[in-house]
Amino acid sequence: MPQPTSPGARARPVRRLTLADDVYESIKGLVMTHSLPPDERVNIDALARDLDVSPTPVREALARLESDGLVRKRALSGYTTTPLLTRAELDDLFDMRLLLEGEAAARAAAHASSADRQRIATEAAATEGVDAGVEYRRHATFTALDAQFHDLVATAAGSPLLRDSITRLHSHLHLHRLYFPAATAAQTHAEHQRVAAAIVAGEPAAATAAMRAHLTAARERHLPAFDR
Amino acid sequence: MPQPTSPGARARPVRRLTLADDVYESIKGLVMTHSLPPDERVNIDALARDLDVSPTPVREALARLESDGLVRKRALSGYTTTPLLTRAELDDLFDMRLLLEGEAAARAAAHASSADRQRIATEAAATEGVDAGVEYRRHATFTALDAQFHDLVATAAGSPLLRDSITRLHSHLHLHRLYFPAATAAQTHAEHQRVAAAIVAGEPAAATAAMRAHLTAARERHLPAFDR
DNA sequence: GGGTCATATTTCCTATAGGATATTTTCAGC
DNA sequence: GCTGAAAATATCCTATAGGAAATATGACCC
Numbered sequence: 175m176p177q178p179t180s181p182g183a184r185a186r187p188v189r190r191l192t193l194a195d196d197v198y199e200s201i202k203g204l205v206m207t208h209s210l211p212p213d214e215r216v217n218i219d220a221l222a223r224d225l226d227v228s229p230t231p232v233r234e235a236l237a238r239l240e241s242d243g244l245v246r247k248r249a250l251s252g253y254t255t256t257p258l259l260t261r262a263e264l265d266d267l268f269d270m271r272l273l274l275e276g277e278a279a280a281r282a283a284a285h286a287s288s289a290d291r292q293r294i295a296t297e298a299a300a301t302e303g304v305d306a307g308v309e310y311r312r313h314a315t316f317t318a319l320d321a322q323f324h325d326l327v328a329t330a331a332g333s334p335l336l337r338d339s340i341t342r343l344h345s346h347l348h349l350h351r352l353y354f355p356a357a358t359a360a361q362t363h364a365e366h367q368r369v370a371a372a373i374v375a376g377e378p379a380a381a382t383a384a385m386r387a388h389l390t391a392a393r394e395r396h397l398p399a400f401d402r
Numbered sequence: 403m404p405q406p407t408s409p410g411a412r413a414r415p416v417r418r419l420t421l422a423d424d425v426y427e428s429i430k431g432l433v434m435t436h437s438l439p440p441d442e443r444v445n446i447d448a449l450a451r452d453l454d455v456s457p458t459p460v461r462e463a464l465a466r467l468e469s470d471g472l473v474r475k476r477a478l479s480g481y482t483t484t485p486l487l488t489r490a491e492l493d494d495l496f497d498m499r500l501l502l503e504g505e506a507a508a509r510a511a512a513h514a515s516s517a518d519r520q521r522i523a524t525e526a527a528a529t530e531g532v533d534a535g536v537e538y539r540r541h542a543t544f545t546a547l548d549a550q551f552h553d554l555v556a557t558a559a560g561s562p563l564l565r566d567s568i569t570r571l572h573s574h575l576h577l578h579r580l581y582f583p584a585a586t587a588a589q590t591h592a593e594h595q596r597v598a599a600a601i602v603a604g605e606p607a608a609a610t611a612a613m614r615a616h617l618t619a620a621r622e623r624h625l626p627a628f629d630r
Numbered sequence: 631g632g633g634t635c636a637t638a639t640t641t642c643c644t645a646t647a648g649g650a651t652a653t654t655t656t657c658a659g660c
Numbered sequence: 661g662c663t664g665a666a667a668a669t670a671t672c673c674t675a676t677a678g679g680a681a682a683t684a685t686g687a688c689c690c
Contacts, residue, residue: 193643193644194465194643194644215671217670217672218671218672218673219670219671227644227645228644228646229672230458230461230643230644230645231643231644233458233462233673234465237462237463238465238466238468240466241466241469241470242469247420250420250651250652250671250672250673251651251652251653251671251672252671252673263562266561266562266563266564269561269563269564270561270563273501273502273505274501333494333497334491334494335494335495335497335498335571336494339498339567343563346563420673421673421674422673422674443641445640445641445642446642446643447640447641447642455675456674456676457642457643457675457676458673458674458675459673459674461643479641479642479682479683480641480642480643480682
């Protein structure tokens with residue numbers, strides 16, 4: 175017989191968010207960390223059991239993830255995680271980042287608030303001592319800091335649509351990078367510093383150039399992944 | 403007792419697509435045509451009854467539409483159609499279009515296939531005689547042709563990510579334009595022709611300039627909507 | 631007459647059940 | 661030993677039911 179509401183009598187505090195939102199974040203995390211490997215079938219029922227919810231919110235979350243491009247849905251065969259990026263797709267991704275984030279850097283330099291400039295400078299400095307620590311943990315920390323720096327710049331540009339587009343792009347990148355953590359934190363840190371300096375100084379052209387140089391170098395750092 | 407499969411004994415041919423996909427397209431159409439007015443609550447059950455399906459696929463479709471930005475979800479109060487664009491949001495939208503579609507025009511001019519160039523030229527010519535016909539029908543036709551032209555250019559640019567971003571932007575625009583059909587087809591047609599000519603001629607700089615001029619003029623044509 | 635509180639209704643949200651289809655496994659035949 | 665088909669399994673997809681919260685309505689008090 176179906177128990178009324180509480181499966182397992184779990185404590186249910188006042189939830190401010192929908193269950194589907196939590197599930198969305200959970201699954202997104204699983205995809206990002208490759209706990210759900212790329213190009214693999216996603217069993218809805220199993221996922222629902224693991225997360226201890228019914229299939230309905232899982233299905234709802236997967237629909238959103240499909241719009242984000244993290245999973246695909248085939249006609250009557252269920253959902254599949256997006257396969258790893260090909261060389262062409264990685265190039266396309268970085269072309270887009272050059273266009274969008276270059277523009278974002280210019281706008282941030284042109285008319286960001288002083289508070290935003292402060293935050294960007296602080297964040298760029300934060301990646302300093304990341305080299306210490308355990309390798310696995312180090313990489314996760316570095317990735318998070320990198321993402322946050324780029325998001326700060328995108329936000330400071332003052333265009334909601336531009337920020338959304340950049341954020342969406344970053345999701346795709348994470349699908350690639352985790353398998354090949356080749357980036358050296360020191361070099362990235364130096365490049366971020368140059369971008370931050372140009373933004374703080376209020377020089378749009380220099381900010382764009384620095385950001386583009388950073389992204390071009392980052393793309394180079396990703397390429398060895400295809401040589402194995 | 404629940405009838406096995408057919409509610410109402412409706413003929414159900416072999417469906418190649420998911421029911422949720424059909425529902426998604428249906429609801430998207432309702433939002434685009436303002437059959438679901440902007441900034442209004444969306445009743446899931448009522449929508450399910452109207453479309454003659456169960457609430458589950460409706461819920462799934464709404465989740466995808468939320469990612470597209472056509473509806474919003476508030477914590478425990480259900481879905482709401484996105485409100486009409488403000489002046490600032492319209493400016494932001496056109497800034498993004500200038501950036502993305504300007505780039506798309508350049509890339510299309512640089513390395514589109516001859517088949518793509520042919521299609522673009524044909525489509526640009528197609529808007530010629532749209533002025534005839536009933537007003538309501540005329541506007542719908544014009545909007546569709548305009549969207550198709552821009553999509554062709556975006557596709558010819560050869561970047562899947564760029565095309566996706568542009569398509570996403572167009573959805574937002576439709577949220578505004580339908581209420582104020584001010585665009586004159588003749589002028590739009592002339593501007594499209596100039597863009598197409600530059601692409602066919604293979605002149606990236608000219609293509610970008612023509613596209614940006616077109617979009618700048620289009621933005622001007624939308625502005626009177628805010629003066630009433 | 632306006633504001634506030636309690637009640638009633640509507641609506642959302644989650645869980646479960648069952649039919650239809652794709653996929654896998656098994657077995658027979660070559 | 662391999663290819664093909666057929667059966668069995670697993671999974672998806674849709675529909676329905678019921679509890680919980682938010683909103684709307686009405687009465688009461690100031």
